[in-house]
Amino acid sequence: xxxxxKIILSFIILIQVTSFYAQTxxxxxxxxxxxxxxxxxxxxxxxxxFNYAEKIKLLEITxxxxxxxxxxxxxxxxxxxxxxxxxxKEIITGYVFSVFxxxxxxxxxxxxxxxxxxxxxFYFTAKKEKSTSSFITNGExxxxxxxxxxxxxxxxxxIKSAGDEGVKExxxxxxxxxxxxxxxxxxxxxxxxxxxxxxxxxxxSQWYLDYIYLNIEYYIANxxxxxxxxxIKKKEQLEYSIENRRRNGINYLVIGISHTSEFKTSYLQWLxxxxxxxxxxxxxxxxxxxxxxxx
Numbered sequence: 506x507x508x509x510x511k512i513i514l515s516f517i518i519l520i521q522v523t524s525f526y527a528q529t530x531x532x533x534x535x536x537x538x539x540x541x542x543x544x545x546x547x548x549x550x551x552x553x554x555f556n557y558a559e560k561i562k563l564l565e566i567t568x569x570x571x572x573x574x575x576x577x578x579x580x581x582x583x584x585x586x587x588x589x590x591x592x593x594k595e596i597i598t599g600y601v602f603s604v605f606x607x608x609x610x611x612x613x614x615x616x617x618x619x620x621x622x623x624x625x626x627f628y629f630t631a632k633k634e635k636s637t638s639s640f641i642t643n644g645e646x647x648x649x650x651x652x653x654x655x656x657x658x659x660x661x662x663x664i665k666s667a668g669d670e671g672v673k674e675x676x677x678x679x680x681x682x683x684x685x686x687x688x689x690x691x692x693x694x695x696x697x698x699x700x701x702x703x704x705x706x707x708x709x710s711q712w713y714l715d716y717i718y719l720n721i722e723y724y725i726a727n728x729x730x731x732x733x734x735x736x737i738k739k740k741e742q743l744e745y746s747i748e749n750r751r752r753n754g755i756n757y758l759v760i761g762i763s764h765t766s767e768f769k770t771s772y773l774q775w776l777x778x779x780x781x782x783x784x785x786x787x788x789x790x791x792x793x794x795x796x797x798x799x800x
Contacts, residue, residue, distance in 0.1 A: 529563040531587070531606040532661055532675055538592060539606075541599035545569050545584035552599050553591040558663055558673040561589030561606075564598070573602070580604045607661035607675065614685060617655050619719065620647040626664065626676075631655065640677045651723045652688025657681070693726035697737055701725065702744035709747070717778070721745055721760060724776065724785060724798060732773045736764055743773075752795075755779065757786075 533539045533555045542549040545567050555561055565586035572581040582604035591597045615631035615638070627642045629649075640659055649655055658681040663673050687695075701722060705714070725733060725743065736743055741764055750759040760776040775788035777795050786795035 531561055531563060531585075531608075532663060533557055533559045533561065533605060534607060534675065535605040539601050541587075541591070541597055541601055543599055545586070545600040547571075549600070553593065553595065553597040555589055555601070556592045558675050559589060560663070561587045561601075563587055566603075567600070573604075575604075610658065610660050610680065612656065612658040614654060614656055617649040617653040617688065618651055619716075620649070629679075631657065638677060640679045640682075642679045645679075647682075649684060650688060650690040650694070651719060652690050652726075653684055654686040654688060656683050656685050689726045690723055693722070693737075697740060699740065699742060702742065703747060704744070705747040707747070707749055714747075717747065717758065717760070720778070720785060721762070721776070723800070725762065728774070730774050732764075733762065736773070741766075750777075752777065 534557075536557050538554045538556050540551050541553045541555060543552050544550075546569070563585055567584040567586065570581065570583045572579055574580075582602050584600045585603045585606065586598070586600055587606075588596065588598040613633060615633050618630040618632055618637065620629040621627070627644055628639050629642065629647050630637055630639050632638070640657060641662075641664065657679065659677045659679055661675055662678040664676045665673055701718070703714070703718065703721075709717075725737070728734065733743070744763055744765065746761045746763070748759050750757055756779075758778040758780065760778065761772050762774045762776065763770050763772045765771075775790075776798070777786040777788060778784075779786070785798045785800075787798055788794075789796055
């Protein structure tokens with residue numbers, strides 16, 4: 506009797522697992538397409554290929570693991586049995602390497618960088634170690650500051666590029682996000698309690714002024730400049746000027762961080778921002794050199 510119950514229970518579990526696999530969809534990550542094989546080994550015949558970003562259905566996860574070298578890196582995965590539309594528009598069923606497929610949902614810890622609502626899709630960027638990722642939002646308000654540690658839950662989805670009909674790109678769609686820990690800018694605002702003032706003469710959009718403000722605030726919060734650190738400690742008013750300037754054939758946005766007292770302005774640090782490469786440089790006056798500020 507016990508034996509029969511075990512058989513029935515195993516049968517129920519098998520049905521549930523198979524049902525889960527049958528309902529799971531993935532997208533192809535391989536930019537050059539993903540080969541589909543007749544059987545679950547590298548010597549098996551290729552029966553077709555799935556295009557990049559093609560949606561396919563998972564039928565079975567095998568217990569066959571292996572590793573390959575891709576762009577000099579060793580990547581590990583296993584064989585999945587899938588079905589979907591090939592690059593010749595035929596429906597094919599076969600085996601593919603799991604590493605080149607998306608995951609339905611993912612969750613991880615990141616450092617927040619920037620929220621940007623200046624494009625067709627609202628998105629924010631965050632980094633983990635040296636890798637930076639972008640996440641498309643559904644229009645919800647993102648109130649984090651640069652350096653905040655956040656937990657993100659997301660899924661990979663297909664987005665068609667505006668103006669490029671038929672061009673599909675894989676993107677990360679935000680599902681949930683929450684702050685885990687304040688970053689250096691959040692702590693700076695909490696302790697300094699002042700808005701940094703700024704001045705400009707050229708015609709800049711408010712979006713761009715806000716973007717520059719966040720970058721300069723992040724610089725000031727991280728700066729090792731002794732004068733800037735002293736003014737922060739004393740909670741003295743800091744400010745900066747903005748102007749366009751050309752240096753060695755390159756256009757820069759030049760920022761002068763300063764402090765004003767009794768109608769006298771003392772410049773504490775000059776910064777050069779290169780819009781093309783998005784890099785910020787400290788100006789070394791004694792050597793007349795630009796030194797990249799490492800974010």
